[in-house]
Each structure stands twice: as structure tokens, then as C-alpha cells.
Amino acid sequence: MADPKTLYQAEPADARIVEPLDMMTLIYQRRSGITHMVGEPVPQMLEAMGEDAVDAATLAARLAVSFDLGGQDDAVTLITERLEELAELGLVERVTDA
Amino acid sequence: MSRDAMLLVDALRDPATTRGLDAQGWTELLSMARAEQLVGTLAERLKIESVPPKVAEILAEARINADYQHRSALWEADCARRALAGYGGKVVLLKGTAYVASGLKAGEGRSIGDLDILVARDDLSQVEEALLAAGWEWVKPDPYDDAYYRDHMHELPPLIHKERDRMIDVHHTILPLTARRRPDAVAMLGRSKPLPFRGGVGAGPVSVAQGLTSPTPDPSPEGEGRLHTLAPTDMVCHSAAHLFADGDLAGGLRNLWDIHCLLGEFSSAEFWVQLRSRASLHQLSEPVERAVRLAHQLYGTQIPQEWAGWDRQDKWYVARLTARDGWGRPTRQFIRLIFYIRSHWLRMPLLMLARHLWVKWRKG
Amino acid sequence: MHEFRVQVGPAAFRIGSAWRAPIDQLAHLYRDYPQPDFTDFTVRLEPTTWLRRWLRPSVAIGGDYMLPDAAPLPLAQGLLAAEMAMNLQMALGWRRHLLLHASAVERDGRVLVMTGQSGSGKSTLSALLGSEGWRFLGDEFVLLDPVTGNVVPFPRLISLKNEAIAAMQSAQPDARFGPLLAGTPKGDIRHVVPPADAIAQMGQGGAPALLLFPRYGYPGAVREVAPGETFMRLTQASTNYVALGEAGFITLTRFVKSVPSRAIDYQSGDEAIALVEKLWERLA
Numbered sequence: 001m002a003d004p005k006t007l008y009q010a011e012p013a014d015a016r017i018v019e020p021l022d023m024m025t026l027i028y029q030r031r032s033g034i035t036h037m038v039g040e041p042v043p044q045m046l047e048a049m050g051e052d053a054v055d056a057a058t059l060a061a062r063l064a065v066s067f068d069l070g071g072q073d074d075a076v077t078l079i080t081e082r083l084e085e086l087a088e089l090g091l092v093e094r095v096t097d098a
Numbered sequence: 099m100s101r102d103a104m105l106l107v108d109a110l111r112d113p114a115t116t117r118g119l120d121a122q123g124w125t126e127l128l129s130m131a132r133a134e135q136l137v138g139t140l141a142e143r144l145k146i147e148s149v150p151p152k153v154a155e156i157l158a159e160a161r162i163n164a165d166y167q168h169r170s171a172l173w174e175a176d177c178a179r180r181a182l183a184g185y186g187g188k189v190v191l192l193k194g195t196a197y198v199a200s201g202l203k204a205g206e207g208r209s210i211g212d213l214d215i216l217v218a219r220d221d222l223s224q225v226e227e228a229l230l231a232a233g234w235e236w237v238k239p240d241p242y243d244d245a246y247y248r249d250h251m252h253e254l255p256p257l258i259h260k261e262r263d264r265m266i267d268v269h270h271t272i273l274p275l276t277a278r279r280r281p282d283a284v285a286m287l288g289r290s291k292p293l294p295f296r297g298g299v300g301a302g303p304v305s306v307a308q309g310l311t312s313p314t315p316d317p318s319p320e321g322e323g324r325l326h327t328l329a330p331t332d333m334v335c336h337s338a339a340h341l342f343a344d345g346d347l348a349g350g351l352r353n354l355w356d357i358h359c360l361l362g363e364f365s366s367a368e369f370w371v372q373l374r375s376r377a378s379l380h381q382l383s384e385p386v387e388r389a390v391r392l393a394h395q396l397y398g399t400q401i402p403q404e405w406a407g408w409d410r411q412d413k414w415y416v417a418r419l420t421a422r423d424g425w426g427r428p429t430r431q432f433i434r435l436i437f438y439i440r441s442h443w444l445r446m447p448l449l450m451l452a453r454h455l456w457v458k459w460r461k462g
Numbered sequence: 463m464h465e466f467r468v469q470v471g472p473a474a475f476r477i478g479s480a481w482r483a484p485i486d487q488l489a490h491l492y493r494d495y496p497q498p499d500f501t502d503f504t505v506r507l508e509p510t511t512w513l514r515r516w517l518r519p520s521v522a523i524g525g526d527y528m529l530p531d532a533a534p535l536p537l538a539q540g541l542l543a544a545e546m547a548m549n550l551q552m553a554l555g556w557r558r559h560l561l562l563h564a565s566a567v568e569r570d571g572r573v574l575v576m577t578g579q580s581g582s583g584k585s586t587l588s589a590l591l592g593s594e595g596w597r598f599l600g601d602e603f604v605l606l607d608p609v610t611g612n613v614v615p616f617p618r619l620i621s622l623k624n625e626a627i628a629a630m631q632s633a634q635p636d637a638r639f640g641p642l643l644a645g646t647p648k649g650d651i652r653h654v655v656p657p658a659d660a661i662a663q664m665g666q667g668g669a670p671a672l673l674l675f676p677r678y679g680y681p682g683a684v685r686e687v688a689p690g691e692t693f694m695r696l697t698q699a700s701t702n703y704v705a706l707g708e709a710g711f712i713t714l715t716r717f718v719k720s721v722p723s724r725a726i727d728y729q730s731g732d733e734a735i736a737l738v739e740k741l742w743e744r745l746a
Contacts, residue, residue, distance in 0.1 A: 017708070017711060017712075019715045021718070022690055024690045026711075026715060028708060028711040031169070031172075031173060032173040033173070033707045033708075034173075090173075090176070121499040121500040125500060125501050125504070128526075129504045150500070152500050155502075156502060158557075158558070159556070159557035159558055162557040162705065162709075163555075165707065166704070166705040166706075166707055425504060426525070427506065427524075
């Protein structure tokens with residue numbers, strides 16, 4: 001559904017407060033005042049994105065360095081799904097080409 | 099208790115007048131301010147006054163609440179922007195959200211409820227579809243009300259977002275189509291300007307409302323994908339229309355305070371000339387002139403000589419605006435009734451009103 | 463307007479009523495509480511229409527903060543209307559502490575917090591513990607200080623429902639009770655005045671040391687509750703978490719990370735108290 005070339009960009013790190021709990025992580029987004037409860041690999045994704053605009057494949061490759069995400073295709077599908085969800089929530093923004 | 103809301107008006111106009119208040123006086127002032135949705139504004143005005151410690155705590159809470167409302171309002175506007183990213187026309191923020199997004203004095207401490215936007219009438223169904231696709235849904239599925247809204251009102255029937263539980267009002271003009279005055283919505287859209295940040299609202303890491311911004315550079319100078327606000331003269335016309343040409347003056351003191359702030363912020367020789375001609379264009383001369391006079395009378399707005407004066411009916415408006423006692427109760431029931439009747443008369447011709455009330459009575 | 467003022471913990475209320483009776487009842491039950499000059503909130507008990515002041519009198523709840531569709535109550539339940547109105551002011555207007563819908567008792571400077579749905583028994587348990595060597599801090603709202611993380615007392619009249627009324631009357635026959643309010647939307651309700659030490663020491667709070675999710679009417683059991691679940695349940699139990707923004711997030715995460723939480727099931731007051739004492743000794 002989503003175009004694989006879509007670029008996604010996270011807000012700067014100080015735009016949120018991240019609190020890992022036992023089985024989930026809490027993310028407080030300052031701009032919206034919304035508290036999100038997220039599971040893996042979302043916190044890792046946000047950290048790996050930094051301030052760059054990345055596509056799903058690039059991000060999957062970054063994460064694969066430290067985490068086992070299954071096969072290449074599965075990893076990209078998984079990451080794409082999470083990125084789309086995060087875009088709907090406003091935690092990352094879809095960047096259109098200049 | 100013979101106090102009325104002039105106590106609140108005085109406090110806003112000149113915070114130093116609160117220095118003489120005792121505990122009872124403060125209690126009454128705060129009850130009035132809360133009843134009039136002005137406690138956040140009062141907190142802003144009293145920022146540099148020294149007030150009793152217990153009062154300071156309440157005002158601090160009012161600020162927390164205002165910050166919360168501003169944060170929610172700006173976020174809601176941003177969600178609407180993203181939902182309407184595919185729509186090529188202008189999306190204009192109205193009222194409180196517009197003031198806060200623009201960093202205007204009128205936005206400081208202001209209480210904000212729903213999101214109000216203005217779009218071109220011809221594009222209503224496209225806008226409606228985009229919002230429904232992005233998670234908004236209808237509040238009232240009643241077909242009579244629905245038909246009534248679409249044919250006669252100045253806005254779509256109300257929409258609410260199913261997850262965030264926040265309402266959006268989509269306007270295509272600023273007064274009901276059945277009202278006697280016909281403001282020029284096309285002209286208002288035409289003169290509207292984009293908000294400065296990419297994305298329109300606090301695209302930096304922390305929201306505008308919290309006073310810390312780091313605007314990202316603007317890549318689309320034409321205003322693509324950005325939210326808009328009305329030109330200052332149109333903002334004043336809209337606010338005056340809302341206050342005097344649509345409704346029974348509920349929330350009037352807050353509405354008039356908005357006007358006072360807008361006039362103060364934008365005042366210049368050119369502005370006043372433009373305001374006169376803009377008001378005339380929108381058939382809103384009388385409401386705008388009354389709004390300016392009353393802002394001056396009550397809140398002490400600096401206005402040019404030719405706008406000052408006193409109309410015979412002004413005293414009734416003042417009586418209605420200040421009809422609140424120290425318990426926060428509405429007072430002057432007879433005057434309220436007069437304005438209530440007037441508000442219905444303003445909205446629609448007599449025959450339509452009769453039919454509308456008949457249908458409502460049958461159903462209720 | 464007949465008028466009454468009362469200070470409860472950090473909050474002061476001004477209550478106005480078109481009728482004398484509710485004011486007299488409040489004055490009688492709150493007679494040991496301070497009566498402040500300056501008030502944080504105003505509550506109004508008013509007739510729904512002019513006629514309803516005398517004919518089948520009907521009390522509409524008004525005040526600084528109001529809900530648009532609040533259903534009116536008969537005058538006989540005027541005391542309940544006043545209590546509900548005070549709750550509403552706190553829920554909608556109090557922003558200097560994080561509010562949790564919970565009860566609390568204190569011992570040795572440390573606080574036990576109990577939270578759950580209506581009927582979980584948190585009110586009754588706090589009332590029972592409050593006369594069994596613990597100090598009662600509140601049964602409706604627990605106030606968390608955003609700076610220190612401590613619980614601030616808010617000891618209003620304890621609201622007992624249905625079977626809990628008889629249970630409390632036999633456990634504490636000397637306590638001061640309000641009138642029996644039968645046929646309210648929540649069944650029978652009776653208010654009881656907190657013990658003297660709760661009122662005398664309402665300016666002193668304590669650090670939260672244990673959180674319980676009690677559930678009345680099930681065979682005795684104890685279950686550990688993970689921080690994630692605790693956090694989620696507490697946001698649902700808070701009326702002002704969202705409004706507090708970042709301060710709310712920080713206060714609640716600190717609470718969840720530093721306070722152990724357990725779910726307890728019980729079938730009698732004695733059983734509950736035994737469970738509480740055991741857990742307190744082990745965890746607090």
C-alpha cells in the first residue's frame with residue numbers, strides 16, 4: 001500500500017520523553033500532549049532514525065546491525081507498517097520529495 | 099448581592115484595580131471569570147500584579163489549563179492539516195485557534211474549545227470526504243437537522259474525531275445563509291494569509307503555545323500544505339459578527355476582549371480605514387462599529403475619534419454583557435430573554451423560524 | 463442563597479443553596495473542619511426551574527465548573543448533590559496535583575493507595591483501615607504532588623453504599639453518620655464523618671509506598687500487577703492526567719516506577735485487612 005520510496009522523518013529527540021517500563025515503552029509527545037504506549041521495535045526505530053529522512057529499507061538495514069528482524073523482506077514490511085502507524089499518530093512525518 | 103461583571107471588566111482593563119479586593123471580592127471575581135471563560139485571560143493580565151498567595155495558586159492552575167487547551171487546539175489543527183494535505187484550496191483557521199497559532203495577544207490565556215475552519219463552499223464535499231477518511235465522524239445523524247444545516251447554516255453539521263474525541267466545525271461563510279447580513283466569504287478567503295511555519299502550526303519541537311519555537315525554514319512560500327488565517331480586518335469583522343450578529347451574547351465579554359486585543363495589536367491609520375471599508379463590504383458596519391465602541395467603553399481600547407461615541411442601544415448591550423453576579427449566576431433575565439429572541443430573529447426570516455420551531459416542538 | 467464554607471485538605475469550597483436543609487446537613491457533618499475566608503471553588507445548588515423550588519423540589523448542580531447534561535436530584539438528596547458538585551470542581555478545575563480516583567490511608571509517614579471501579583470496595587476499605595490504626599486520607603481522590611511525588615490528604619465525608627453502610631455501622635457504631643439517602647442513582651448512600659485524627663492532620667501527607675487494586679466479592683487472592691498495566695489503569699483513573707501534560711507524565715511514571723502494586727480479591731473486611739497488613743509488611 002505505501003510507496004516503498006516514501007521518506008519518513010522523526011521529530012528531534014527533545015520533542016518527546018521516553019520511559020521504558022517492563023514490557024512496553026511510554027512515549028510522551030510534547031507537541032500534542034499525547035502519551036503513547038509502544039512496543040518493540042518502535043523505540044529502537046525512533047532512535048535509529050535520528051534527524052534523517054529515511055525510507056523503510058534504509059531504516060531496516062540500520063536496525064539489522066543490532067537486532068534480528070527476520071528475513072530482509074519481512075523486516076522491510078514490518079518496518080513499513082510501523083512507520084505508517086507512526087505517521088498516522090504524528091510521531092513521524094511523511095516527507096514529500098522536493 | 100448587587101455586583102455585576104463590571105468587577106471582571108475592571109480587572110481586565112486595569113489589573114491594578116484588584117489591589118483593593120478582599121477575600122470575598124477575589125472569590126466573586128474568580129467565579130465571574132470562570133463563568134465567562136475568562137479566567138485564563140485574567141491570569142495573563144495579573145501576571146505582573148502581586149496577588150494574595152492563594153489567588154496566585156488558582157491563577158497558576160488557570161495557566162496550566164490554558165496551556166493544555168492551546169496544546170490540544172494546535173495539535174488538532176495540525177491533524178486537520180494532515181488530513182487535508184491532498185486538498186488544494188485554502189484551509190483558514192478561525193477564532194481562538196487562529197489567535198494562538200499566530201501568536202497574537204488575543205490568544206494569550208484564551209480558552210479554546212472546538213476547532214473552527216473556513217473553506218470554499220464549492221469544496222465542501224471534498225473537504226468533508228477527506229475528514230471522514232481520516233477518522234472524523236458525524237455527531238448528529240438526524241436527517242432534519244442535517245438537511246437544515248446543509249441548506250441554511252454557515253457550516254457543515256458537526257464532526258467529531260473518533261479517537262481523539264474532539265470536534266471540528268467546517269464553515270463556508272461566517273453567518274448563517276438565512277441571516278440578514280451576507281459577509282463576503284470569497285473575499286475573506288482571498289485575503290487570508292498562510293501561517294509562517296511549514297505545516298502551519300509549531301512544526302518545531304515544542305509548540306508555539308509554550309513559547310519555545312524553533313521554526314523549520316519554509317520551503318513552500320506559496321503556502322502549499324499550510325494553514326491560513328484571516329486578514330486582521332476580517333478577523334475583527336468575524337469576531338464582531340459572531341458577537342453581535344449571531345447569537346444571544348453568551349460569552350460576550352470574552353468575545354469583546356478578543357476584539358479589544360485585535361484592535362490594539364493591529365491599530366494603525368491604514369488599518370482603521372481598511373476596517374471601515376471591509377466592514378461595509380461584509381454588510382457588518384453596524385456590528386463592527388458597536389464592537390469598537392463597546393471595546394473602548396468597557397476595556398479602554400484606544401480608538402480614533404471618529405469611531406468613538408455612544409449609540410442609544412449600547413447600554414442594553416452593556417447590561418446584557420455584564421449580567422452575572424458574584425456567585426457566577428446569570429442575572430437580568432428579562433434582558434437576556436430579549437437578546438435570546440433577537441438571536442433567533444437574526445438567524446432566519448419569520449416564516450422559517452416558525453417552521454423550525456414547529457418541527458423542533460413536534461420532535462421534543 | 464444560604465451559604466456554607468469548608469476547607470478540606472488543600473482545597474476550600476463555597477457552597478450556596480437555594481434551600482436551607484442541605485446547608486444545615488453540611489454544617490453539621492463538617493463542623494470540625496476549618497471554615498475559610500477565601501475559597502478555591504464555588505458550588506451552587508439551585509432549582510431546575512422557578513417552580514421546582516417548591517413543587518417536588520429538584521436540585522440542579524451548578525458552580526464554577528459544570529457538566530452540561532448533569533441530571534438533577536430530589537431535594538432529599540441535596541447533601542449528595544453538594545458532595546458530587548465538590549467532586550466535579552476538583553475533577554474539572556484542580557490542576558496543582560495529579561488526581562487519581564482512589565482512596566488512601568497513612569501509617570508511619572507512608573501511604574497505602576487503593577484504586578478501582580465503583581463497588582471495588584476502596585471507600586469501605588479506607589474507612590475500615592482508618593479506624594484500625596491507620597490514618598484516613600481520603601476515599602474519592604488521591605492527590606499526588608508533582609514536585610515531591612507525595613500524597614496530599616483530601617479527607618471529605620466518606621461515601622458508603624448499600625451493604626457497606628451496615629458493615630460500617632457495626633464496625634464503628636460511634637462514628638457520625640449523615641442521613642440515609644435511599645434510591646439514589648447508585649443505590650442507598652450514607653456519608654460518615656472521618657475520624658478526628660484524619661481531620662486534625664489533614665495538612666500532613668506522606669510518601670506513597672503501596673498501590674492496591676482491590677476487588678470485593680471474590681475468594682482471597684493476590685496478584686502482582688506489572689508497571690505497564692498499572693500505568694494504563696491509573697491514566698484511566700485520573701481526571702486530570704492529560705491536562706497536566708508533561709508534569710502529569712513525569713508524576714505518574716515516577717509513581718509507577720517507585721511504588722509496588724498488587725491486585726487483591728477478598729470477601730470480607732477482615733480478610734482484606736489481613737491481606738493489607740501482610741503486603742504492607744513485605745513491600746512497603
